[in-house]
Amino acid sequence: MNIASKPETARTPARSEEHYVVPSVDITETKDEFVLEADMPGVTKNTLEVLLEGSELTIVGRRPAPKTREYLHRESNPAAFRRSFVLDPMIDAGRVTAQIDNGVLCVRLPKAEEIKPRRISVTD
Amino acid sequence: MRLIRYSRPETWGWTPTEQLSQLREEIDRLFDAPFADISRMGEFFNGWAPPLDLTEDKDNLIATMEIPGLSKEHLDVTVHEGVLSISGERSESKQDENAQAHRRERVYGRFHRSISLPKPVNSDSIKAMYRDGILTVTMPKTEEAKPRQIAVSVG
Numbered sequence: 001m002n003i004a005s006k007p008e009t010a011r012t013p014a015r016s017e018e019h020y021v022v023p024s025v026d027i028t029e030t031k032d033e034f035v036l037e038a039d040m041p042g043v044t045k046n047t048l049e050v051l052l053e054g055s056e057l058t059i060v061g062r063r064p065a066p067k068t069r070e071y072l073h074r075e076s077n078p079a080a081f082r083r084s085f086v087l088d089p090m091i092d093a094g095r096v097t098a099q100i101d102n103g104v105l106c107v108r109l110p111k112a113e114e115i116k117p118r119r120i121s122v123t124d
Numbered sequence: 125m126r127l128i129r130y131s132r133p134e135t136w137g138w139t140p141t142e143q144l145s146q147l148r149e150e151i152d153r154l155f156d157a158p159f160a161d162i163s164r165m166g167e168f169f170n171g172w173a174p175p176l177d178l179t180e181d182k183d184n185l186i187a188t189m190e191i192p193g194l195s196k197e198h199l200d201v202t203v204h205e206g207v208l209s210i211s212g213e214r215s216e217s218k219q220d221e222n223a224q225a226h227r228r229e230r231v232y233g234r235f236h237r238s239i240s241l242p243k244p245v246n247s248d249s250i251k252a253m254y255r256d257g258i259l260t261v262t263m264p265k266t267e268e269a270k271p272r273q274i275a276v277s278v279g
Contacts, residue, residue, distance in 0.1 A: 025227055026227060027226040029223065029224045041191065041257035043257075076176075102192060103256050104192045
């Protein structure tokens, strides 16, 4: 019962085409939903893709091409962010929402209604 | 201070050779200056050292740092005696008490980075902007530090 991060080896074909950076994520679960937060600095709403295919969620964030300035010191990696997750079957794919704010992507993955614990009243 | 290329451990863009040479550089650095560069050393053991870039164009030195999810109030940028210092704090978003964490990879807490500026800058007209999780500090070079075109006269 979880959101599993898909191992990198699962997508070898893409590897040769383009290099990606794996963003750091936090995943929390509450009674009603899973919340996935990912650090994607430099990514905006327009350069972000959140793809849901079956039970697989893929997030891709591109950063603006670095300006052609002279680097005196460089630590950042300009490659796009990409990561895939296998979703728990209890997630209601139709109600997934995503937003990005200050470089942090937040994906809300609500649980399907029938999965939520429900109190059954006992009749005589 | 040695300038080495920093990459996050999970970055898999680098080839094994690059990773090896990088490891060697890191080890070299440990023996080179075990105490001189303590602010960067912290990264090995704990804390948060967001990636910092320094670039230049004709008129400015421009520092950029990737620090997603901060608020402007929690950022502190100073330039003093030719050293740019950036510090800040990222606090965890408020969570439901019953929330259960499945994965916790993002770093929270304080960071502090400083870098010596290779050229003198005009400290009165420095501008800092935080947008999309990236802090950009634009520091105009002093007149003396700017490249100057010298007209050649025919004698």
